[in-house]
Amino acid sequence: MTSGSDLAAKLNAVLNKHAARLRVLVAQHCSANQGLDPDDIEQEVRIRLWKVVEREKNDALPASYVQRVVVTTVIDALRRGKPEQTVALPESGQEAGIEALLDPIGPVRSASDGQRMDMVRAAIAELPSRRQQPVRLALQGFTPEEIGDLLDMTATMAKNLMYRGLYELRDRLKAAGLEDIDDD
Amino acid sequence: MTDKLTHLYQAACHEDARLLEGVDADRLIDLAEGRLAGPERERLVEAIAASPALAAAYRVARASGDWSRGVAAELAGERVDNIRTLTPRTATAAPRRQRWALAAAVSAMAIGAVFVSQQMRAPAVDTGDDVIFAAIIEKAAGDGIMVTSFDAGRAAGDDDRIFTTRAPGESDAIFDQSFGNGS
Numbered sequence: 001m002t003s004g005s006d007l008a009a010k011l012n013a014v015l016n017k018h019a020a021r022l023r024v025l026v027a028q029h030c031s032a033n034q035g036l037d038p039d040d041i042e043q044e045v046r047i048r049l050w051k052v053v054e055r056e057k058n059d060a061l062p063a064s065y066v067q068r069v070v071v072t073t074v075i076d077a078l079r080r081g082k083p084e085q086t087v088a089l090p091e092s093g094q095e096a097g098i099e100a101l102l103d104p105i106g107p108v109r110s111a112s113d114g115q116r117m118d119m120v121r122a123a124i125a126e127l128p129s130r131r132q133q134p135v136r137l138a139l140q141g142f143t144p145e146e147i148g149d150l151l152d153m154t155a156t157m158a159k160n161l162m163y164r165g166l167y168e169l170r171d172r173l174k175a176a177g178l179e180d181i182d183d184d
Numbered sequence: 185m186t187d188k189l190t191h192l193y194q195a196a197c198h199e200d201a202r203l204l205e206g207v208d209a210d211r212l213i214d215l216a217e218g219r220l221a222g223p224e225r226e227r228l229v230e231a232i233a234a235s236p237a238l239a240a241a242y243r244v245a246r247a248s249g250d251w252s253r254g255v256a257a258e259l260a261g262e263r264v265d266n267i268r269t270l271t272p273r274t275a276t277a278a279p280r281r282q283r284w285a286l287a288a289a290v291s292a293m294a295i296g297a298v299f300v301s302q303q304m305r306a307p308a309v310d311t312g313d314d315v316i317f318a319a320i321i322e323k324a325a326g327d328g329i330m331v332t333s334f335d336a337g338r339a340a341g342d343d344d345r346i347f348t349t350r351a352p353g354e355s356d357a358i359f360d361q362s363f364g365n366g367s
Contacts, residue, residue, distance in 0.1 A: 014258045021251055029243035033194065033236055060260045064213070067245070067252035072209045074244045078237045082201040117196035120189070136233035138186075139193040149218075150229050166186070173189075181188050 007053045015046050026074065033141075036077050044073045116178060123172040131165030138162045194236040203235040209245075212238075216245035 022045065023038035030036040048069045052061065124132055137147045144159035151158060173181055207228075214220040215228050232238045 011259065014255055017258075018251065018255050022248075025247050025251060026244065029247060030240045034240045036240075061256050063249075063253040063256035066256050067213055067248050068209055070248040070252060071213055071241065071245045075204065075207065075209055075212075075241050078204055078241060079201075082204065082237065113195070116192060117198075120192050120196050124193075133229070133233055136193070137229075137239075139190050140233060140236060140239040141190065142239070150215075150232070166189075169189070181192070 007057065008050060011050055011053050012046075015049070019046070022070070030074060030078070034078055035081055036074070041073055041077060044077070045070055048073060119173060119176050119178055120169075123169055123176065126172060127165050127168055131161050131168070134158055134162040135165035135169060138166060197234055197236055200235045200237050203231045204237045204241070207231065207238055207241065212242055212245045216242060217249060 019042050023042050026036060026038040026041045030038075030041075049061065049066065052065070052069070124135060127135060133151055134147050137150060138144075142150070144162055145155045147162060148155040148158035170181060211220060211224065211228055215225060220228065232242050
């Protein structure tokens, strides 16, 4: 029978070999916009898997379980990275802008940012319903192929709806006075 | 257009934290692995479209499938040599090859099943025919059809009873003339 230390050593050896790929994976999909540290994620995954192996005294972890550990680790890290939604009350004698208190994003954003975001939300809501989801997903960074998978349609159809929607969105925003949305 | 608009839209996703808080990792994996359908799938896709953090988590769920399978297989001591030599390109090609192999195996099984069923059916038909033919022959033998001879019942040297109802040289009883005994 394999001892606990043998299992831990075996897990360490396997993870050492696959750790770099996990870090790349996290860096590709999370670090740019979400600010996650791939090294932290890899360490956390390693610790969680090690705890399971120690507890179960079994090195036959199902792939679905390993995947679940990775995804929950990333979700937990993303949750920790989200800013607090509470807004500190102003101290006595200090005035807080009404926009800062009403803006659900937080007081750090200016009123003009809030207005621009409202305009984007409103313009997307005015798009034909079939184009709204492809546009939202495209603005989350998904490719037409990925959008097609998510919306259960062909990549060609997703691409068509996405581009038509994006052009219409740009026209609506420009018509509403948001001129500087084109990339330099 | 897209970069600025992307940042603006993602900043406008004011329900990001709430949607991330409510997500179930298992459902996200199910969606990434193509196992989620119906209203639950629609709700989750809607949430992903409205939450940059959830979109990132979904991407990780989608991309971590191969990685997890590799780690699990190696921990279990399976395909160690193959995994060691996996490069990113072969790692992405491997599931495709597995799908082709699975399709080929299923096709072979289907063809084999048809072949075997035909083989099993053919002897049964032959046997049945044999039995039928044997029964006919046996019945015929029993009924005496095949064994009854025109010579049966008359002594050796007697004339055929059919043609011996009249004496040689007599005229036919019906036509009253001689047919020359059929000669």
